[in-house]
Amino acid sequence: MSEKENVIQDKSFKFALRMVKLRQYLNKECKEYSIADQILRSGTSIGANVSEAEYAQSKPDFTNKMSIALKEANETIYWIKLLFFGKYLDEKLYQSLFDDCKELIGILHSIVKTSKENNKKKNNKNKSNYVKN
Numbered sequence: 324m325s326e327k328e329n330v331i332q333d334k335s336f337k338f339a340l341r342m343v344k345l346r347q348y349l350n351k352e353c354k355e356y357s358i359a360d361q362i363l364r365s366g367t368s369i370g371a372n373v374s375e376a377e378y379a380q381s382k383p384d385f386t387n388k389m390s391i392a393l394k395e396a397n398e399t400i401y402w403i404k405l406l407f408f409g410k411y412l413d414e415k416l417y418q419s420l421f422d423d424c425k426e427l428i429g430i431l432h433s434i435v436k437t438s439k440e441n442n443k444k445k446n447n448k449n450k451s452n453y454v455k456n
Contacts (some may be wrong), residue, residue, distance in 0.1 A: 329377075330430065331373050331427070331430050331431065331434065332370070332373055332374060332377070334423075334426065334427060334430065335369045335370035335373045335374075335392070335427060336370045336374075338366060338369060338370065338423055338424065338427060339366060339367040339369065339370040339371075341366075341420065341423070342362060342363050342366030342367050342399075343363065343367070345359070345362065345363075345366075345420070346359045346360070346362065346363040349362075349406070349411060353411050355406075355411055358402060358405060358406060358409075358411075361402055362399060362402035362403070362406070365395045365396075365398040365399040365402060366395075366399045366402075366424075368391075368392070368395040369392045369395045369396050369399065369427060369431075370392075372388045372389070372391045372392035372395065373388070373389065373392050373431075375388050376388035376389050376392070382438070382441070382442050382445065383442060385438060386435060386438040386439055386442060389431055389434050389435050389438060390435050392431050393428065393431040393432060393435055396424055396427045396428045396431060397428060399424050400421065400424050400425070400428070403417065403420045403421050403424060404421075407421075
């Protein structure tokens with residue numbers, strides 16, 4: 324898949340940029356540093372793991388990197404909720420960040436599920452070839 328067609332890389336990179344800007348906003352306007360650092364780490368880690376998966380050493384390594392990205396996205400949802408209920412985000416910003424992150428989770432979940440199924444099929448095929456020989 325070419326880079327221009329890689330939806331998850333594009334969306335996770337754009338989301339990471341939003342996390343950088345969110346951290347700047349939280350630091351400058353709200354004087355919030357701890358949660359801002361946490362959401363920056365988890366929110367940018369999504370795209371970093373997706374990018375790393377592009378050059379995975381194996382199919383299981385690819386699945387693992389995408390699974391880590393999925394876990395980081397899930398953690399990011401937690402921080403987004405905490406910031407909203409802690410009154411650091413207005414409802415419009417919260418909903419926008421939440422929706423974008425949930426979209427990433429949906430895409431990543433699908434990738435991980437398909438990747439695991441493909442790995443399982445390949446392993447079963449290899450086992451049957453081994454038994455036949």
